[in-house]
Amino acid sequence: MLNFDEARFLRIQSGAVGLAAEIDATLTRFLGEGATNLFFLGTGGAAILMQPAVQLLQRRSTLPTYLELSAELVIGGRADLGAHSIVVIPSLSGTTKESVAALEFCRRQGAKVITLVGHAETPLGRQADASFVNFAEDDTSCESFYLQALAIALSVMRQRNELHSASALAAELVSLPSLLLEAKRAFETKAPEIAGKIAADPYHIITAAGAMWPQAFYYGMCILEEMQWIRTRPVHASDFFHGTLELVEKGVSVMLFKGEDAYRPLAERIEAFTPAYTDKLLVLDTASVALPGLSQELRALISPAVMATLLERVSAHLEVIREHPLTTRRYYKRVAY
Template identity: 60%
Template sequence: MPAELVITGSVHLGPKTLVVIPSLSGTTAESIELLRFARSAGAFVLTLTGHAATPLAQEADANLTSFAADDTSSETFTVQALLIALSILDSVDDYTEARRLRSDLAGLPGALLGIKRRFEERAAELAQIIAGSDFHIITGAGGSWPEAFYYGMCILEEMQWIRTRPVHASDFFHGTLELLESGVSVIALKGEGPGRSLVERVEAFVPSITDTLTVIDTADFELPGFSPELRALLAPTLLATALERVSAHLEVLRDHPLSTRRYYRRIQY
């Protein structure tokens, strides 16, 4: 996305624009180029990084540094993005509901730790399923889609070298369904907001072709005191929290640390 925006530009980019750029390393080349491009257009650039002494942290108009490991970065970035969105709503529209939701997030760290602990046994089982197949289709919709896309591309493909087809649940029946046959692994991520019914449509269809269907549903996670609206907004974070435990087991099962790469940041491209 940063590389595309630099090439295409945008009518929305100018002196009244807030540009938010997340980068765990703070050194992503395309993101650095976008930062400079956006600032040259007069935009205010806020960067979210895992390290302070980096170009993206130091050249931004504002920076929030919060250390995270590779496999927990999506958790921290989705929470920060939600906080930013709620803060903007509050400042622009004096949105009381946004203030309440933001306040309710105070108990999130403990809640996420509880999810990890309760999901541990299932995470080990799911890691066995993922390690046992060399091809997966992963799908989601609404709040669950960002994590489906991220986990398929960044974790299973980039960090584990497992062939994976991330596909939005609304597109599943426009081509991808023809890849289904007995034994093909499908991973469906379900949130609790708009888009849930699209994932359920896939969930209902897949067992008629293959018995290798894995469903992770945020509705199964215990979050006492969290409203249905907040649970829906937190879908990518909740799924990332659970899948981090899957990744931890997966790298041991496959003897493949998540940090191992062949090409990414190892050769020039």
């Protein structure tokens, strides 16, 4: 595979899965001490990657679960954030200033803070009540964060007897790193063509629904915009027909990501509509990916991670086609802001 270290990928994703037991023990302790709600915070892409786990908990658990922007929380606060709260903050670097400020704010409110970081000796690694460390880099962080957040959600629901299959699903995850690697290998021959289509246009509408929506948002904002300087319009499939459809015409690129959860029909509605109005519809569907041995229930939950693993292959070819390295930045962590 182009510019890809298979051993490193397996090590990182296996590391994420391997944290599940320690995550479960920590949540058992915090919930046992009387925690009554759960906050997921974060900044930028790391926060976006928490969304599938947040959705799962909000829809399947009675534990009040919230997703907040770190910078807004520090300014505005929350009446229900306090000593009875568990706060989860992801940051690959462990140094994101908005997230560090959020950690300090939440600790002052008495909350128990869990951090998910790539480096232990960082502000977020050192100052949390519990820190889970799994080194990753930009090309491997999506799957790692998705898997750690899912482990948190499964732990909460297992302890509250809200998802009887939680333990079985957690056990299934052990085989996922190698399955994701095989998915990359199978997709490698298709990735250059898809990258070429993305490179050919200066603007893309990107859409998805359910647990797949965060990955659409993430890929548009954090990869195509930040790392490739390509303009995008991420829009949730539920909102596509309430404004964005008026921009669809011949020559306009629409990228549709399809997952495998109950919200798939929202994506299929767009898939049925757009070919009549644009000649540039690109559909990526995780249902076409072979993941032998995984239950359909788990496939639905991990489809954003599967999509991320495919899109990493697209991005690897995209940077070569455009002669624009994914590490190139003009402003991010380069100028004061």
